[in-house]
Amino acid sequence: MLxxxxxxxxxxxxxxxxxxxxxxxFGDLIVYHNVFNSSLLxxxxxxxxxxxxxxxxxxxxxxxxxxxxxKAQAVDAILKxxxxxxxxxxxxxxxxxxxxxxAIYFVANYSAAQRGVLLFKIDIQAAPGAMVHSxxxxxEFFPDDQ
Numbered sequence: 180m181l182x183x184x185x186x187x188x189x190x191x192x193x194x195x196x197x198x199x200x201x202x203x204x205f206g207d208l209i210v211y212h213n214v215f216n217s218s219l220l221x222x223x224x225x226x227x228x229x230x231x232x233x234x235x236x237x238x239x240x241x242x243x244x245x246x247x248x249x250k251a252q253a254v255d256a257i258l259k260x261x262x263x264x265x266x267x268x269x270x271x272x273x274x275x276x277x278x279x280x281x282a283i284y285f286v287a288n289y290s291a292a293q294r295g296v297l298l299f300k301i302d303i304q305a306a307p308g309a310m311v312h313s314x315x316x317x318x319e320f321f322p323d324d325q
Contacts, residue, residue, distance in 0.1 A: 205312040208254065210303055211242045214318045217288065228286055229275045235292050235322045239272065241285045243303060253283040260301035262289045272301075291320040 203210040217225060217236040225232045239262075243254040260272040272287040291297060301314045 200316065203312075203314050205303070207245050208303070208305055208312065209244045209246065209251070210301075210312075210314055211244070212239065212299075212301070212314065212316070214239045214289075214297075214299070214320075216321065228277060230286060231288050235290055237289045237291060237297075237320055239287050239289060239299065239301075241274070241301065241303075242283065243285075243305070245305070253281055254305050255283050256285070257304040257307065258285050258301060260287070260299065262297050262299050264291070264295055264297060269300075272299075291322060294321050295319065 200212055203212070214237055217230060217232045217238050218234065220228075220230065220232060220238065222232060230236075230238055239260075241258060243256040243258075244251040245254050246252075255276075255278075258274045260274065261269040262272055263269040270289065272289060274285040274287045277284045277286060289297070296317050297320050298317050299315065303312045303314060304310070
């Protein structure tokens with residue numbers, strides 16, 4: 180149920196984004212990512228996922244998959260990441276693993292007190308000892324007016 184609700188929020192947030200993020204590909208790994216304002220989550224969904232809601236709180240959502248026999252399989256990857264503003268110091272992202280059925284998602288909160296471009300850098304490792312792939316992207320954040 181949590182997966183369905185996070186997916187629904189991601190779909191609702193998509194029109195609010197400048198452009199839909201294309202999945203990143205690293206060999207046979209496919210990495211899907213999106214970011215959105217935490218106020219789009221219902222309070223109980225945020226609480227169940229261990230996420231904070233608030234006007235200056237955002238959420239990053241990442242799913243890693245591998246194509247096997249023509250079918251996408253969730254990868255229980257190892258993620259480390261950070262976010263920073265254009266002039267700020269990097270802040271570590273604390274990813275939480277969510278598994279529901281065959282799906283695995285990684286979510287983390289980040290803070291931004293004002294509108295601005297945020298730079299994300301995520302290191303993705305499919306398994307311990309595997310090659311580390313780096314995903315970097317930027318996203319403009321719009322705090323709630325609350």
